[in-house]
Structure formats: structure tokens, C-alpha cells
Amino acid sequence: MSTMQPGLFDLFADHEPEQQPRAEQIGEQSWVLRGFALPLIDQILPALDTIVAAAPLRHMVTPGGFSMSVGTSSCGPLGWITDRSGYRYSSVDPLNGLPWPQMPSVFAKLARAAAEQAGFADFHADSCLINRYVPGAKMSLHQDKDENAYTAPIVSLSLGLPAMFLFGGFSRSDRSQRIPLLHGDMVIWGGADRLRFHGVLPIKQGRHPRLGEQRINLTFRVAG
Numbered sequence: 001m002s003t004m005q006p007g008l009f010d011l012f013a014d015h016e017p018e019q020q021p022r023a024e025q026i027g028e029q030s031w032v033l034r035g036f037a038l039p040l041i042d043q044i045l046p047a048l049d050t051i052v053a054a055a056p057l058r059h060m061v062t063p064g065g066f067s068m069s070v071g072t073s074s075c076g077p078l079g080w081i082t083d084r085s086g087y088r089y090s091s092v093d094p095l096n097g098l099p100w101p102q103m104p105s106v107f108a109k110l111a112r113a114a115a116e117q118a119g120f121a122d123f124h125a126d127s128c129l130i131n132r133y134v135p136g137a138k139m140s141l142h143q144d145k146d147e148n149a150y151t152a153p154i155v156s157l158s159l160g161l162p163a164m165f166l167f168g169g170f171s172r173s174d175r176s177q178r179i180p181l182l183h184g185d186m187v188i189w190g191g192a193d194r195l196r197f198h199g200v201l202p203i204k205q206g207r208h209p210r211l212g213e214q215r216i217n218l219t220f221r222v223a224g
């Protein structure tokens with residue numbers, strides 16, 4: 001655990017001390033910011049509802065032909081997709097051929113503030129991937145490698161049910177740290193850590209007071 005520099009939480013200055021976020025360093029350039037998004041939750045959740053009403057969550061198919069256990073959508077200029085022909089980014093939703101919903105300004109602001117707190121200034125995400133996990137859904141260990149460059153960090157927000165996040169090394173067989181992620185927590189990894197393997201263990205049964213029986217993860221990236 002390390003203490004954050006003063007002055008960087010201007011967005012959160014009017015919140016109670018017990019709500020002030022805490023930073024945990026999990027790698028050379030990787031951080032968990034506990035509760036970082038909580039002050040903005042009442043703006044984030046309705047914005048999310050609007051996005052998934054326009055671009056519904058769907059179970060995408062991997063190149064190998066497996067249906068993913070998470071339901072996926074996106075907002076912003078580019079959305080990550082997968083189907084039998086591969087993993088890639090698309091400027092349109094393949095379900096309807098329309099551009100993905102715009103990235104809400106509260107998402108962009110939150111992602112930029114979290115990246116800055118983790119030492120990555122000027123983060124301007126052009127993609128926000130939305131993954132919905134119901135109990136039992138998981139994400140196998142993988143690297144985020146479909147982006148054009150790896151200079152920008154990955155910025156992730158967890159909402160709803162808790163998850164056990166696996167934060168591994170640079171090869172799949174490296175030992176992973178197990179990091180519990182709760183509603184409002186953010187994880188940022190970039191620079192030397194940008195290509196670390198990561199994943200999520202199967203979500204346990206439960207009911208979250210705001211989101212019910214689900215976990216939603218938002219992953220902000222510079223893809224294009």
C-alpha cells in the first residue's frame with residue numbers, strides 16, 4: 001500500500017474522508033485504485049443503461065468457435081469484437097451496422113483521472129469495452145494485444161458483484177496475483193506492465209445492492 005500524492009483527487013475533494021480512494025501498487029506500473037469511481041456512480045450507471053439499450057450485450061464467439069461467458073458491448077469510436085474470423089476493433093456494432101454509442105463524458109473523465117493517478121498523463125480512450133458477468137462467468141488469462149500501439153495503459157472499472165482478478169506475468173504460465181475487485185474499484189496497467197496476462201475467476205453467486213446478480217467491467221483503451 002502506498003499513499004497517493006495530495007492534490008490529484010480534485011474530482012473527489014468534496015467527499016467524506018472514509019470515501020477517499022486508496023491506491024495499491026500491484027506492478028511496476030500497475031495500480032488498483034480502491035473505490036475510485038464511487039463518487040461518480042450515480043452518473044455512470046444511467047449512462048451505462050443508455051448504452052446497452054442501444055448496443056445490447058451479446059455473447060460473442062471466439063475464433064475457435066466458443067461462445068464467451070461474458071455478454072459484451074462497447075461505446076466510443078472503436079469497439080472490440082470477436083467472431084469466427086478473429087479478434088479486432090470495429091467502428092460499427094456488427095449487430096446493426098451502426099456506430100457504437102458515444103462515450104459518455106463521465107466515462108472519459110473518470111478514465112483520464114484514474115490513468116493520471118497511476119502515472120499516465122493525457123489518457124484519451126477511444127474505446128470502452130463493456131463486459132457483463134453473471135455468476136459463473138469468467139475471463140481466461142489473456143493479454144490485451146489487439147490495439148495498434150501499447151503506449152497507452154489499460155484502465156478498468158469494476159461494478160456490481162465482486163470478482164477475483166488474476167494479474168499474471170508476461171507468459172501464460174507465470175504465477176498470477178489474485179486481487180479481489182469490488183464495486184467502484186479501478187485497475188490501471190501500462191508501460192512496462194502493458195502486456196501482462198490477466199483474467200477473472202468465475203464470479204460467485206451473490207446480489208449486489210445496486211446491480212443485482214451481475215458484475216460489469218468497463219475497459220478503457222486507446223485502440224486506434
Ligand code: SIN
Pocket residue numbers: 131139156158163165198199200217219
Ligand atoms: C478483460 O480483461 O477484458 C476484463 C477484465 C475484468 O473483467 O476485470
Ligand code: FE2
Pocket residue numbers: 142143144198
Ligand atoms: Fe483484458
